[in-house]
Amino acid sequence: MIDRAVAGRDQPATTLLGPGDDAAVVRAPDGAVVASTDMLVQGRHFRLDWSSPEQVGRKAVAQNGADIVAMGAWPTSFLVAIGCPPTTPVAVTDALTAGIWAEVAEFDAGVIGGDMVQAEQLVVSITVLGDLGGHAPVLRSGARPGDQVAVAGRLGWSAAGLAVLLAELDGFAELIAAHKVPRPPYRSGPIAARAGATGMTDVSDGLVADLGHMCTASGVAVDLDSALLEPGPExxxxxxxLGADALDWVLTGGEDHALVATFPADVPLPEGWRRIGSVLAGEGVLVDGRSRAGGGGWQSFD
Structure with a gap:
C-alpha cells in the first residue's frame, strides 16, 4: 500500500530524503519550521456514502494547509498517517492517496512519509511543515483596537452543503461540493502577512468561534457588521x-477554511480580502454591536 502511495511521485527541492527510510529529511531555509496537524475520522468528519475517498484526501490536506498559510507561511512537506480496516479495497486507498497528492500539488509540496495501520474505520491524520520565507509569523495575539477585520474566501458554504446533505435535498451542487472539498484561499495568507496583517487565523470551527480565539489571545473585542456579511444567492x-438562517451559516459554519485577519485601519486591504468589521477594546465577538446568542461554531466534543 505504501509503495502504491508513493510510486512515481515527485518531491520538491526542500525534500532531501523522502519516503523509504526511518525518517525523512527536509530543508529549513528560513531557520524556523511552522508545523501543524489534523485528523479526520470516518463517521465524525466525513461519510463515504457522501464523499469519495479522493475528496476525503483533498479535504484532509486542505485543512492542514489552511493552518500554515494562516500563519503567513507556505506548506512545503506533508506527513500522512492512515488507519483502515483490513477489508478496505485497494481502490479506496489508491483514491485516498491520489486525492492527498492532488491537493499537495496546490503548494508544489511533497508527501515525505507517514504511517499505515489497521483501524476499525478509516482515519487520516496529516502533519504539515511550512516555511515563513524569512518573515515573522502572523499570530492570533496581534490584533489591536482600531484595526479593521477582513476575510478572504467563502463563509457558510460547507455548513450549507452539510445541511443540504442531511435533508437529502436535490440540487445545490456547489454547496455540497464545498462541504466535500473546501477551497481555502491559500495564497491570501502570505499576501496578508506581507501587507501588514496584525493577526490572522483560518475559519475551521466557525467565524464567531475562531474570531473568539483571536479576541482571547489579543485581549480585544471584535464587532462584525452583518451588512458586510450578507449571504450570497447560493x-x-x-x-x-430548508427554512434556515443563511447568516447563521456565515457566522457559525465551519470547514470552509476561509482566512480572517486584522489590519491597521490605514492599511489598504490586499487583493482578495474584504472588510467585515472592526477591532474594539473589550472582549468577545459582537455582531452589529450586540452579543450573539447561541453557539459560535463547531465543538470537537459534544
Missing amino acids: LAAAAEA
Whole structure:
C-alpha cells in the first residue's frame, strides 16, 4: 500500500530524503519550521456514502494547509498517517492517496512519509511543515483596537452543503461540493502577512468561534457588521428551501477554511480580502454591536 502511495511521485527541492527510510529529511531555509496537524475520522468528519475517498484526501490536506498559510507561511512537506480496516479495497486507498497528492500539488509540496495501520474505520491524520520565507509569523495575539477585520474566501458554504446533505435535498451542487472539498484561499495568507496583517487565523470551527480565539489571545473585542456579511444567492436559496438562517451559516459554519485577519485601519486591504468589521477594546465577538446568542461554531466534543 505504501509503495502504491508513493510510486512515481515527485518531491520538491526542500525534500532531501523522502519516503523509504526511518525518517525523512527536509530543508529549513528560513531557520524556523511552522508545523501543524489534523485528523479526520470516518463517521465524525466525513461519510463515504457522501464523499469519495479522493475528496476525503483533498479535504484532509486542505485543512492542514489552511493552518500554515494562516500563519503567513507556505506548506512545503506533508506527513500522512492512515488507519483502515483490513477489508478496505485497494481502490479506496489508491483514491485516498491520489486525492492527498492532488491537493499537495496546490503548494508544489511533497508527501515525505507517514504511517499505515489497521483501524476499525478509516482515519487520516496529516502533519504539515511550512516555511515563513524569512518573515515573522502572523499570530492570533496581534490584533489591536482600531484595526479593521477582513476575510478572504467563502463563509457558510460547507455548513450549507452539510445541511443540504442531511435533508437529502436535490440540487445545490456547489454547496455540497464545498462541504466535500473546501477551497481555502491559500495564497491570501502570505499576501496578508506581507501587507501588514496584525493577526490572522483560518475559519475551521466557525467565524464567531475562531474570531473568539483571536479576541482571547489579543485581549480585544471584535464587532462584525452583518451588512458586510450578507449571504450570497447560493446560501440564500438553500436557506429558503430548508427554512434556515443563511447568516447563521456565515457566522457559525465551519470547514470552509476561509482566512480572517486584522489590519491597521490605514492599511489598504490586499487583493482578495474584504472588510467585515472592526477591532474594539473589550472582549468577545459582537455582531452589529450586540452579543450573539447561541453557539459560535463547531465543538470537537459534544
